[in-house]
Amino acid sequence: MADEMAQVDAVIHRRLASEVVLINQISHYIVSAGGKRIRPLLVLLFARALGFQGHERFEMAATVEFIHTATLLHDDVVDESDLRRGRKTANAIFGNAASVLVGDFLYSRSFQMMVSVNRMRVLDVLAEATNVIAEGEVLQLLNMHDPDVTIDAYLRVIRYKTAKLFEASARLGAVLAGCNDSTEESCAAYGRCLGTAFQLIDDLLDYEGATAQLGKNVGDDLREGKPTMPLLLAMQAGTENQRQLIRHAIEHGEVERLDEIVAIVRSTGAIEATRKAAHDEAQKAQDYISSLPPSQFKEALLYLCVQAVERTS
Numbered sequence: 001m002a003d004e005m006a007q008v009d010a011v012i013h014r015r016l017a018s019e020v021v022l023i024n025q026i027s028h029y030i031v032s033a034g035g036k037r038i039r040p041l042l043v044l045l046f047a048r049a050l051g052f053q054g055h056e057r058f059e060m061a062a063t064v065e066f067i068h069t070a071t072l073l074h075d076d077v078v079d080e081s082d083l084r085r086g087r088k089t090a091n092a093i094f095g096n097a098a099s100v101l102v103g104d105f106l107y108s109r110s111f112q113m114m115v116s117v118n119r120m121r122v123l124d125v126l127a128e129a130t131n132v133i134a135e136g137e138v139l140q141l142l143n144m145h146d147p148d149v150t151i152d153a154y155l156r157v158i159r160y161k162t163a164k165l166f167e168a169s170a171r172l173g174a175v176l177a178g179c180n181d182s183t184e185e186s187c188a189a190y191g192r193c194l195g196t197a198f199q200l201i202d203d204l205l206d207y208e209g210a211t212a213q214l215g216k217n218v219g220d221d222l223r224e225g226k227p228t229m230p231l232l233l234a235m236q237a238g239t240e241n242q243r244q245l246i247r248h249a250i251e252h253g254e255v256e257r258l259d260e261i262v263a264i265v266r267s268t269g270a271i272e273a274t275r276k277a278a279h280d281e282a283q284k285a286q287d288y289i290s291s292l293p294p295s296q297f298k299e300a301l302l303y304l305c306v307q308a309v310e311r312t313s
Contacts, residue, residue, distance in 0.1 A: 001300070004044050004058070005037065011062040015109060022094070026102040030069055030090050038198070038304070039064045039169040045304075046173020046187050049289075049297035056117045056176055063126065064169045066110040071133060071165075073103035078141070079224050121175050129168035136160025145225035147247040151232055158199045159192065166195030186288045190301070193285035198308045200278035203228035205313070207265045222261065225253040229277065231261075233270035242268070278309045 016027045040061035047057040075081070076089040077096045083089060091099040107130065114123050140157045143149045170191030174184040206221045207230050221228050227250050235243045242264045248254065249261055265271060282305040292298045 001041060001044060004048075005041065007058045008037075008040050008044070008061045008065070011058050012065060015062060015066070015113060018105070022098060023102055023105050026073075026090050026094050026098060027069075027106065029093070030073060031065075033084070033087055037065065038308075039068050039165055041304075042166065042169040042191060042194075042301075043172050043176075045297045045301050046170050047176050048173075049292055049295055049301065050174055050177035050179055050183070050187075052173070052177035054176065056119075057173070059113055059117055060122065060172050060176065061169075063110045063113040064165060064172070066106045066113070067126070067130060067133075068165055070103040070106035070110070071137075073099045073106070074137070078137070079220075081220065083220075119175070122172065125168050125171050125175060129164050132160050132164045136162075136164065140226070143227060145251050145253065147227055147231075147235065147250040149227045149232065151229065154227065154229060154232060155196070158196055162199040162202075163192045163195030166198070167191040170194075183291075186291065190285045190288040193281045193288065194305060194308055197278040197281035197285065197305070200229060200274055200281065201309055201311060204230055204271060204274045204278070206230075207262050208271055219255045219258045222249055222258065223253050223255050225250055229274045230265045230270045233273050234261075234265045234268045237268035237270065238264055275309065282306070282309045 012031060013028075016024065016031065018024055018027070043061040043064060044057055047053070072084065073090055076084060077091045077099050081089050082092040089099075090102070094102075110126070114126050136157055136159075139153075140161055143153065143157060167188045168191070171184055171188040174187040179187070203221065203226075206219065206228070222231070231246055231250065235246050238246070245257065246261060246264065249257065285305050286302050289298065289301055292301075
């Protein structure tokens, strides 16, 4: 998909243009950091898998990347992060106010791009997605420093905050191709499950990876007081002393005893259980697109499920 992704990049750079210099600086800084670009790739792969080759697919792929980038800018401010994708975050360089405002610019630019394809269903899908993502951000904020969050509440945040844009990206490919409701829902369900698996692995890597591999600081989730699945499962399976140590760390965002907590997460089987949950979601994603016609694009979508759960960064 390299040639198609290059065309998406061309749209991104054209659409980033602003007469305001600071907007150009920050937008190009965060977009040029790279990233996996899975969401725009989903738009392209589903469009092609379903027989659509119109130029609108590039515009929509760039649109979902803009929405994603806007959420990253806002996330890093909320989380007070200083490292993403192995580089300093935009807020660490340009300040919080500028990052939030440029995030707003990217959101509003994405809506201009949605209108440009002149399809009400596209607007419907992406307007709902951005709203749900915002709800997910607030839900996560409510869960911060709360060690009593349930697994279900944690998964709800993932489905709102992360999986929703995966779902919307996959659905857009079906919308562009003019598919029936059943096919559209199957594509969307694939995206939702893939996005959930992707985030589960992200949360797992915070206790399994290394800073150099991850492009973020190991232990960031704990520092921010995020009760993620590895921690929740470790508390369920650990001794009373281990449970109290993790509870205290979540409540206070304490990383001084991170090595001990990582050891607990590993010894209680929480890593393996989280990885299994991710594998289960990835398998469901593959099952949802079993009825798509055979093509290299379908094969790529199936392979993405494997790649999402086997990655180390």
